[in-house]
Amino acid sequence: MALACADSFRRTAESFIDVERIRRDLPEGPIGTYGQAFGDLAVCATNLAFALEIYLKCLRTQVGLPARSRGSGHDLWELYEGLPPQIKSEIEERYERGRTNPHPAHASITFAIGRSPDPPIWSDFSKKLMELGEVLKRSKDVFVSWRYVFEVRKSENDSTYQQHTFEYLLLLLACAAIDAVILRNWFTPRLGTDPNAPRAWMVLSDRDFAKVSSDHPLMAAEVTDQYTGKRYRICNITNDTLGSNIDAIAEEM
Numbered sequence: 617m618a619l620a621c622a623d624s625f626r627r628t629a630e631s632f633i634d635v636e637r638i639r640r641d642l643p644e645g646p647i648g649t650y651g652q653a654f655g656d657l658a659v660c661a662t663n664l665a666f667a668l669e670i671y672l673k674c675l676r677t678q679v680g681l682p683a684r685s686r687g688s689g690h691d692l693w694e695l696y697e698g699l700p701p702q703i704k705s706e707i708e709e710r711y712e713r714g715r716t717n718p719h720p721a722h723a724s725i726t727f728a729i730g731r732s733p734d735p736p737i738w739s740d741f742s743k744k745l746m747e748l749g750e751v752l753k754r755s756k757d758v759f760v761s762w763r764y765v766f767e768v769r770k771s772e773n774d775s776t777y778q779q780h781t782f783e784y785l786l787l788l789l790a791c792a793a794i795d796a797v798i799l800r801n802w803f804t805p806r807l808g809t810d811p812n813a814p815r816a817w818m819v820l821s822d823r824d825f826a827k828v829s830s831d832h833p834l835m836a837a838e839v840t841d842q843y844t845g846k847r848y849r850i851c852n853i854t855n856d857t858l859g860s861n862i863d864a865i866a867e868e869m
Contacts, residue, residue: 629664
C-alpha cells in the first residue's frame, strides 16, 4: 500500500515536470507574474519529495530498519544515510546511469522571497556536487519547506532572502533508482520448509532475483542474500490458493 502511494505521488509530480513548460511558464523574473504555474511548481516539489520519502521508508523497512530514522521522519538525507552500504551502492549505481546517460544532466529551479529592495545573491550550481548523497543533503527538507513555500518566515534581519531550490530532475532520478531496488528486493522466502515459518527479507542481485522470480514452478536455484551474505537453495512452488502466482521455499545452505 505504501509503495502504491509513493508511485501515485511520483506520477502526480511527473505530470508537471516538463523542461520546456517550466522554461515557458516560469521564466527568470518576479514570481508575482507566475500565477498558476507557481502553484503547480509547489505541488510538484511537495509530491515528489513525499514520494521519495515513502520510497526510502519502504526500503528501510525492507532491510530491517525502522521506517523513520529520527526526528519528524521527513529528512531525506537521514532516511538515506542509515541504509546498508550495499543497498546505497546499488541505488547510486542506478542513479548515476540515469544522470549521466546519454550525457550528464541537471535541471533545477530556485526562487528567493524576502523584503529587501536589493536583488538576492544566487548560488552557483555549476560548483555543486551532483552525487545522490549530496543532492539529498541539499534537498533534505523539500517536503517541509515547499508545503509552505509562500510564507515569509521572520528573521533577525528582515532584509535577508529565503531561497528555495527544487532539483526536480535529480530527485526524480533518485525516486526511479530507489523504486527499482525495492522492486528487485521485494522477495520474501520462507526459511526452511515450514509454510508457517516467519518470513525474512532477502536482498538479491539482479541475476539471482531473475532466477527466483521465474514463472516456471519447481525451478531450483542457489542464491546469495546480498544483505547477510548467506547462501540459500530456492525452490519455486505454485500457490494453489492464489492460482498461478509463484511462492518459494528457501533452505539455508
